[in-house]
Amino acid sequence: MDMAPTKKIVQKPVKVDFHIHSAASAHKDGQKVKDGTAENINVLFNKLEENEVNMAAITDHDAFDYDIYDALRAKVKNACSLQQVLPGVEFTVSFKTSNTSKTVHVVTLFDDSCAYDAAKRISDAIPLKNDKPDYDSGNAFSEDAYWNIIRTIGLDIVTIAHQKTSPGSTQTRKNDANSAGEELYNEFLFIDYFEAYEYKNRRNELFNKSYAYSHDQQERLRFITGSDCHVWSAYPCYGSHPSPADRDFAHTYLKCLPTFKGLAMAVTDVSRIKTIPSFFSGSTTVLDTIELTLGAEDIEIPLSPGINAIIGDNSIGKSSLLNALNNYEGVGQYTRKGQERYLSAMGLSVRATIPEGYLLQFDGQEAIRKSFEGLNVGKAKKQLDRHFPTPIEPAPFKHYAMGQFNRFLQALQRSCEYQDALSSLHDYGIPRKRPLEAPESLTFDKGIHVADATPHSCLIDEVAASRVKLFDAANFYKEALIEGDEKDFALIFAALDRIRMRHQKAVDGIHLEKQVANKVKEAVAYREKDQSQVITDAQKALAQHQHSIGRIGAAIAEAVLKEQQLQNHTFDFKPMRIVPESNPVGNLKFVCKLGIEAITPDLLSSLIGGLIGKRKTLDTLTASYDSIKDAINSYPSDEENPLAVLSSRFKTALDAKLMPKKSIIREGDDVYDELSQGYNAQMYFTLMADRGIGEGIYMVDQPEDQISQKAIRESVLNEFRNIAGSRQVILITHNPQFIVNLDVDNVIFISREGDTLLIRSGALEYSCDEYNVLDIVAENIEGGLDTIQRRMKRYDKAN
Structure with missing residues (x-):
């Protein structure tokens, strides 16, 4: 029976252990359990408190010691953590197979809430011989004998099959559930013979889940952990010295009230069982209570941070209550006045509405239908866009690609300069006779060579771009920097600045040299003109001869220098991968990406190939300005x-490749275009589970109106579980699936007694002297009784 007053709803998960042995197991475990007596119950109690266990059971091998059970139960009233102790036995049961029989240990927990000493029936019903279990099938009870014992006891039960290895393991352990063989084990699963399967070693959890998924048994294979403790002072260890399994042990948490009925509800729903206490969203924007005044009485209805379902007859005021709670936002004036009059006539008023910023969305009865109509006329894309992650910024990838392209462009320019140098060479006829040499003749040479500043300028640009990129990265990831990073970044920035200043100085020097050279050329030309006017014909002829020799030599030297600077360029660099950003929502994955997956040599070659004619090439050893003009498509x-035209068009082509794109991946296919044209209610609720759209409460009035029963059963209930994992849900429903099969965390029932309203609430498993929530659902929701019976028949086995 219940040990302590029980709250109406689950505020925090219940930590459990239903597999602890006492001295009553001495017939099998001998001296190992000698200290597990009623006199030493404080040892076990203190260990349970130390481990913050909320529900526990002592389950001995085919034996039950009422005094030990009662001693631990008595500790609950003064406990900080322990809230419930259930009576139980670990029965050894022999199950027949096609060829032989297999023994399974079945941890059986009893509901003794009907009477304080109801558990005394357990020890009386177990047959003994010489103070040991009187087995009828070797060292076990036959299946028939086991059920005769259960019927004799006459209490509702929860059964948990004990197993030390995972299902599907090649090394099954004696008396494990899966040691019965695959045929019988699958039969156990098919008929839900056991409410759950227990394991201790946490490493088995992965294998358990893998087996459940591979055999499509996610709902039927419900696993919980049990310590199997035999030495109380070492709890939760099995014996006095910790084993590897002990070190890996993790308690199970159940989302339920600490009652037998709560346990029965939890172990029949896999979503209520975890080895970490994380059942609710953790959102801070939740309502803890609905504060009302009913008649002359102020009442507070506790709310779960999970799913809260409001039920009651049509026109009882459920929608009016939700609208009032939301301060009638979005409700027409006529409807609002009518609902206010009704609530006032019923003596009901809302004392506190939902705080500003707490509500994410409220879908009234007509809202969902209107939303779907709107989606189908073009609003779907806008709704979908809310779920995409931050778009990828293409600038860093463009900068990287342009840096590689500019190297190619520089190689082309050098080829063009070389071809120009070759074209400047011309035929020079050497005269048969040397011209008369005149005294004081002068020869002027204007072929002054100045260094090229282009490489320095390109290096300055690259260094500057690198510094900007590093600076942006240091700021963007500032929170990730660790000790020494800021100092190193400062050293890098200083070094880059010094490099840039040195090469800027070189550029300035070259520019100055060019200015001087130009002035020199002007002066030489001026002086040459003057000289030509005063020298004799012989002197002029000789000067021209010598000048031509000098010029042709300079041109040849220039061509040789340009040839040495040629570069046979090919794109050869490390690809820069573009990693998409994604946001998983249910079975969908919202992806932001760019038009390409990486900046690669092949990409750049392909872009350049698209800018020139089919049979044209841009050879960095032979290209000239004219050949490039000829190669470029539709040259202006x-x-x-x-080169400027080629660069401009390359940038345009690269920008097109780096355009941001969006995808919605479902089962490997991109369905963005499909969903952008509109989607159904199932998809609507899938998207509502997305944390990315913000915090806040989701309220919905009769979500079942737009969905088939089949869709509710197969997908929508799971979507609502996902929504509850992200935010608090308050819904109105008349559908039993949305209550019992969804396993809502809180039921709020509104009914009428005469001219006044009556409000009752609590978790599905909650009951008190005035009402039982499951009975309320059965009596007031069409189809509720059948749904509850299908759900709860599992533990009603005593009958």
């Missing part, structure tokens, strides 16, 4: 610089 006649 008014453009003189083909």
Whole structure:
């Protein structure tokens, strides 16, 4: 029976252990359990408190000691953590197979809430011989004998099959449930013979889940952990010295009230069982209570941070209550006045509405239908866009690609300069006779060579871009920097600045040299003109001869220098991967990406290939300005610089490749375009589970109106579980599936007694002297009784 007053709803998970042995197991475990007596109950109690266990059971091998059970039960009233102690036995049961029989240990927990000493029936019903279990099938009770014992006891039960290894393991352990063989084990699963399967070693959890998924038994295979403790002072260890299994042990948490009925509800729903206490969203925007005044009485209805379902007859005022709670936002004036009059006539008023910013969305009765109509006329894309992650910024990838392209462009320019240098060479006829040499003749050479500043300028640009990129990265990931990072970044920035300043100085020097050279050329030309006017014909001829020799030599030297600077360029660099950003929502994955997956050599070659004719090439050893003009598709006649045209068009083509894109992946397919045209109610509720759209409460009035019963059963209930994992839910429903099969965390029932309203609430498993929530659902929801009977028949086995 209940040990302590029980709250109406689950505020926090219940930590459990239903597999602890006492001295009553001495017939099997001998001296190992000698200290597990009623006199030493404080040892076990203190250990349970130390481990913050909320529900426990002592389950001995085919034996039950009422005094030990009662001693631990008596500790609950002064406990900080322990709230419930259930009576139980670990029965050894022999199950027949096609060829032989197999023994399974069945932890059986009893509901003794009907009477304080109801558990005394357990020890009386177990047959003994010489103070040991009187087995009828070797060292076990036959299946028939086991059920005769259960019927004799006459209490409702929960059964948990004990197993030390995972299902499907090649090394099954004696008396494990899966040692019965695959045929019988699958039969156990098919008929839900056991409410759950127990394991201790936490490493088995992965294998258990893998087996459940591979055999499509996620709902039927419900696993919980049990310590199997035999030495109380070492709890939760099995014996006096910790084993590897002890070190890996993790208690199970159940989302239920600490009652037998709560346990029965939890172990029949896999979503209520975890080895970590994380059942609710953890959102801070939740309502703890609904504060009302009913008649002359102020009442507070506790709310779960999970799913709260409001039920009651049509026109009882459920929608009016939700609208009032939301301060009638979005409700027409006529409807609002009518609902206010009704609530006032019933003596009901809301004392506190939902705080500003707490409500994410409220879908009234007509809202969902209107939403779907709106989606189908073009609003779907806007709704879907709420769920995408932050778009990828293409700038860093463009910068990287342009840096590689500019190297190619520089190689092209050098080829063009070389071809120009070759074209500047011309035929020079050497005269048969040397011209008369005149005294004081002068020869002027204007072929002054100045260094090229382009490489320095390109390096300055690259260094500057690298510094900006590093600076942005240091700021963007500032919170991730660790000790020494800021100092190193400062050193890098200083080094980059010094490099840039040195090369800027070189550029400035080259520019100055060019200015001086130009002035020199002007002066030489001026002096040459003057000289030509005063020298004799012989002197002029000799000067021209010598000048031509000098010029042709300079041109040849220039061509040789340009040839040495040629570069046979190919794109050869490390690809830069573009990692998409994704946001998983239910069975969908919302993806932001760019038009390409990486900046690669092949990509750049392909982009350049698309800018020139089919049979054209841009060879960095032979290209000239004219050949580049000829190669570029539709070259504009008014453009003189083909390299500028090529660069501009390459940027445009690259921008097109780096355009941000969106995808919605479902089962490997991109369904973004499909869903952008509109989607159904199932998808609507899938999207509502997305944490990315913000915090806040989701309220919905009769979600079942737009969905088939089949869809509710197969997908929508799970979507609502996902929503509850992200936010608090308050819904109105008339559908039993949305209450019992969804396993709502709180039921709020509104009824009428005469001219006044009556409000009752609590978790599905909650009951008190005035009402039982499951009875309320059975009596007031069409189809509720059948749904509850299908759900709860599992533990009503005594009858």
